[in-house]
Amino acid sequence: MPDATTQGTAERLALGGGEISIRSGGDGPPLLFLHGGGGAGQWQPAHALLAASHRVIAPDHPGFGESDELPEVEGVDDLVYHYLDVMDRLGLERPAIVGHSFGGWVAAEIAVHSPERVGALVLLSPVGLRLPEHPITDVFFVPPPEIPAMIFHDPSKLPAPDGPPDADMLLAIYRDSTALARYTWSPFMANPKLERRLHRIASPTLVVWAEGDRVVPREHAERYAELIAGARLQTIPECGHALQLERPEEVVAVIGDFLAEVEAEAVAR
Amino acid sequence: MKFTYFHLMPYAGLPDDFEKRFSSPSLTYPNGYFDPELGVELYHRYLDELELADELGFDGIAVNEHHQSAYGLMPSPNLMAAALARRTSNARLMVLGNAIGIRGNPLRVAEEIAMLDHLSRGRVVSGFVRGIGWEYFAHSVNPTRSRARFEEAHDLIIKAWTTREPFQWVSPNYEFRYVNVWPRPLQQPHPPIYIPGAGSTETMRWVAQHQYSYMSVYAPSSLTKRWFDGYRSASEEAGIDPDPEKIVFSVPLYVAETDELAHAQARGPVEWLFHKGLKQGFEIIFPPGYMTPGSMRGMLSSGFAGFENMSYEDLLREHIVIAGSPDTVGETLEQLRDTLGFGSMNVLMCIGDMPHERVVSSMELFAGKVMPALR
Numbered sequence: 001m002p003d004a005t006t007q008g009t010a011e012r013l014a015l016g017g018g019e020i021s022i023r024s025g026g027d028g029p030p031l032l033f034l035h036g037g038g039g040a041g042q043w044q045p046a047h048a049l050l051a052a053s054h055r056v057i058a059p060d061h062p063g064f065g066e067s068d069e070l071p072e073v074e075g076v077d078d079l080v081y082h083y084l085d086v087m088d089r090l091g092l093e094r095p096a097i098v099g100h101s102f103g104g105w106v107a108a109e110i111a112v113h114s115p116e117r118v119g120a121l122v123l124l125s126p127v128g129l130r131l132p133e134h135p136i137t138d139v140f141f142v143p144p145p146e147i148p149a150m151i152f153h154d155p156s157k158l159p160a161p162d163g164p165p166d167a168d169m170l171l172a173i174y175r176d177s178t179a180l181a182r183y184t185w186s187p188f189m190a191n192p193k194l195e196r197r198l199h200r201i202a203s204p205t206l207v208v209w210a211e212g213d214r215v216v217p218r219e220h221a222e223r224y225a226e227l228i229a230g231a232r233l234q235t236i237p238e239c240g241h242a243l244q245l246e247r248p249e250e251v252v253a254v255i256g257d258f259l260a261e262v263e264a265e266a267v268a269r
Numbered sequence: 270m271k272f273t274y275f276h277l278m279p280y281a282g283l284p285d286d287f288e289k290r291f292s293s294p295s296l297t298y299p300n301g302y303f304d305p306e307l308g309v310e311l312y313h314r315y316l317d318e319l320e321l322a323d324e325l326g327f328d329g330i331a332v333n334e335h336h337q338s339a340y341g342l343m344p345s346p347n348l349m350a351a352a353l354a355r356r357t358s359n360a361r362l363m364v365l366g367n368a369i370g371i372r373g374n375p376l377r378v379a380e381e382i383a384m385l386d387h388l389s390r391g392r393v394v395s396g397f398v399r400g401i402g403w404e405y406f407a408h409s410v411n412p413t414r415s416r417a418r419f420e421e422a423h424d425l426i427i428k429a430w431t432t433r434e435p436f437q438w439v440s441p442n443y444e445f446r447y448v449n450v451w452p453r454p455l456q457q458p459h460p461p462i463y464i465p466g467a468g469s470t471e472t473m474r475w476v477a478q479h480q481y482s483y484m485s486v487y488a489p490s491s492l493t494k495r496w497f498d499g500y501r502s503a504s505e506e507a508g509i510d511p512d513p514e515k516i517v518f519s520v521p522l523y524v525a526e527t528d529e530l531a532h533a534q535a536r537g538p539v540e541w542l543f544h545k546g547l548k549q550g551f552e553i554i555f556p557p558g559y560m561t562p563g564s565m566r567g568m569l570s571s572g573f574a575g576f577e578n579m580s581y582e583d584l585l586r587e588h589i590v591i592a593g594s595p596d597t598v599g600e601t602l603e604q605l606r607d608t609l610g611f612g613s614m615n616v617l618m619c620i621g622d623m624p625h626e627r628v629v630s631s632m633e634l635f636a637g638k639v640m641p642a643l644r
Contacts, residue, residue: 140557141406143550167569174557174565178413181557185411 006051008043008058010066015085018068022059022086026051029119029263030092032083033058036101037139037180038151038242040065041172046244049252054096054259059086061106063179076128076183076191080109087117094119096259100244101125101216102180108194108201108224115202120262122255123207123224125216125241130190134217138188140181144173153212153240198227204265205231206258208243208251215241232258270606270643271514271613273329273363274322274632278315278349280339281622282307283545293549294339296403303339311342314625316349318618320356321629325636329361329394331615334368336400337407340546347381354388362389365463365484365615366396370415371408375422375443379429379450386454393456396463396484397423403553413558416471418442430459463517468496468571469564470503477503477511484517484615489587492571493518494609501610513612518605521617523592524634525627534627535592536581541621543576543584590620595638602643 008025023043031054033047040060050056060067062082073082083106087095096119099107104126111118127136137150148155165173205228209221218235225233234254236243244251282304283294291298319330332349335341343349346364354362362385367378386393399419405412421440425448428436435449454460462481466472467488473496476483483500485493497516504511521542525531560568576584584590591601602614618635619628 141552143552167566170569171562171565174555174560175562178558181411182413185413185557186409188409 006048008047008051008056013059013086013089015070015082015089016073017071018062020059020062020068020070020086021066022057022090023047024055024057026054026056028054029259030055030057030095031259032087032092032095032097034083034097034099034103034106035061035064036099036103036242037176039100039245040067040176044245044248046248046252049248050098050255053256057090057092057095061103061179061183063182064176069179074182076106076109079106079183080113083110084114084117093117096120096122096262098122098255099124099126101127101241102184102189104128105189105191105194108198109191111201111203111205112194112197115200118201118203119266120259121201121203121205121228122258123205123221124243124251125209125213125221126207126224127184127189127216127220128191128194129220129223130187130192130195131217131219131223134219136189136217136220137215139215140177140185150214151240151242152246153210153238154246157246195223195227198224199229201228204258204262206255207231207233208254209233209235210239210241210243210246211235211237212239213241213243270640271328272640273331273361273517273613273615274319274327275331275333275363275365275519275615275617276315276319276619277333277335277340277546277617278311278342279542279546279619279621280307280342281311283339283541283622287545288548291548293403293553294546295335295401295549296337296406296553298339308342315619316352316356318625318628318632319353321632322636323353323357323360325632326640327360327636329363330357331363331365331394331396333365333396334398334400336368336371336404338403347378347385350385350393351388354385354392357389360392361394362392363394363463364396365394366398366465368398368400368404369422369426370399370419371404371410372422375425376429376445376448376450378422379426382426382460383430383450383452383454386456386460387452391455393454393460394463395460396465397426398465399559401554402556402559403549405556405559406553411558412556414442415559416561420475427459430454465519466496466500468492468499468567469561470499470567471561471563473499474503474506476500477509478507480504480509480512480515482515482517482613485519487519487521487576487589489573489589490605490609491587492573497609497611513610515613516609516611517613517615518609518611519615519617520588521590521620522598522631522635523590523618523620523623524595524598524631524639525592526594526634528593528597531592531594531597532581534623535590535620538621538623539581539584539590539592543579543589546621547576595634598635599639599642602639606643
């Protein structure tokens with residue numbers, strides 16, 4: 001069992017109209033971790049656990065966390081080109097890409113655009129598909145005090161803040177939320193054309209869904225798994241939408257087993 | 270001093286325990302609660318009040334735009350202005366304003382205001398607003414593009430009014446290959462422009478540079494003073510001597526024969542306006558990106574905690590509302606004029622669910638006993 005002691009170090013990378021922040025740590029095959037609406041600017045226990053067997057590269061999306069807002073990155077299509085540039089700059093030929101929620105959507109779009117650049121794909125409760133009969137929760141409309149109960153199956157497990165939020169913290173949250181809205185306000189959390197393009201994905205793919213997810217309905221994970229050739233769907237019981245934050249050990253074990261299998265097959269070939 | 274009679278056209282039929290049962294009158298309060306019979310009555314009553322303001326000698330009568338809300342029943346302010354154009358004759362017809370940040374096609378606003386200018390024989394004043402936060406939910410318009418859309422739409426409308434031949438418009442949010450609005454406005458080069466401000470320094474500077482009128486929103490007078498001072502210094506920085514008439518103080522106001530009577534009659538409607546009408550959570554007034562980081566920091570540091578927890582007495586003390594006898598109201602306004610330095614006022618006299626007779630009586634007292642001394 002990996003331990004959570006690996007530290008991440010933050011670096012800045014000049015790209016396009018500004019700089020982005022990238023945290024990385026660990027050794028082994030490269031793993032690009034793309035955060036969701038929350039999670040920017042953090043080296044979480046799940047990152048550390050993954051870093052026991054992989055070189056984990058966790059950038060903040062432009063406009064989130066410690067990354068600058070890049071004027072040329074306005075939508076998810078721009079983010080795809082942004083991450084292809086990031087991968088080129090960091091020499092990542094065919095990394096595994098793990099994306100959570102919004103990051104899962106971005107990961108799927110990268111794999112649709114450049115299937116040859118993705119070694120393995122893991123989508124954790126991804127958004128990105130437009131399924132009007134199974135709407136994604138309007139995260140922008142949830143009153144701030146209700147957010148913990150929305151993202152955790154058991155909100156009492158959410159790490160308690162050090163004290164009441166100060167202005168800097170509120171501004172940081174508003175900035176992340178603004179970045180998310182820039183990419184996802186309309187069409188809401190989806191690219192209506194993504195579904196018809198998923199057949200292009202060529203990498204082994206694992207879709208993970210949390211059984212207590214109150215943001216993304218199960219049908220989204222099912223649709224991804226159904227339309228990506230050979231994809232597998234695995235669920236995590238008693239877990240909310242912020243799955244790698246609520247159950248880091250279980251989620252990382254599921255990802256680790258999948259990647260070990262993929263990597264073993266690659267060696268065998 | 271110039272006086273504008275401003276109307277919100279509130280839906281006066283909210284239940285007494287509204288604030289216990291519903292999170293806001295905006296966006297989510299089901300329209301099943303709208304009573305069409307009451308709707309007919311209210312529209313005609315409110316238009317009567319605006320027409321009366323014209324007769325009583327107010328310099329302007331004003332309507333505004335709100336969507337999916339019981340707070341204000343004017344999704345189309347231009348329709349209301351059209352209804353008033355041929356039944357009033359002296360007052361400026363003020364649309365405060367069209368929410369150009371959320372409009373799909375800003376040229377429609379250019380066309381309608383130009384039409385209104387002709388219908389009113391050149392009395393139109395054109396306000397431009399971004400639209401309140403919840404309206405970005407209601408229109409599926411991305412609030413992170415709000416400011417850019419507002420500025421582009423403004424530039425496009427002004428160019429459409431002032432260019433004498435067809436032109437092409439391409440900007441990040443709008444593309445029109447043929448712009449050639451008929452009619453163009455009667456007033457030259459275009460109708461006067463009003464812009465509301467709520468503390469954003471970007472807005473102050475922009476309004477000052479364009480020499481537009483800068484109008485406050487409901488706020489404690491200490492905040493309003495900061496905004497007006499900001500507008501004045503932004504004007505001076507731009508090398509412009511700020512015209513006091515372009516500094517516009519907005520306030521709900523009630524006048525009765527005596528102070529006691531005024532407070533007894535104003536309390537309920539004022540509480541309606543601030544506790545029911547303006548009941549709204551952070552998430553629906555400040556959707557992501559609607560505020561710049563600087564404006565958000567300013568708001569967080571102002572210590573202003575919202576209207577929900579302010580009592581009638583708090584609202585009076587902060588001059589967010591003014592009520593009293595003609596003498597009291599006159600003295601209060603003189604003091605505020607001297608402290609804040611405004612030369613125009615937008616008074617909201619139909620407050621919340623106030624009955625028509627009281628609104629009329631308050632208007633008559635204000636026009637007869639307060640306005641003359643302040644002019």
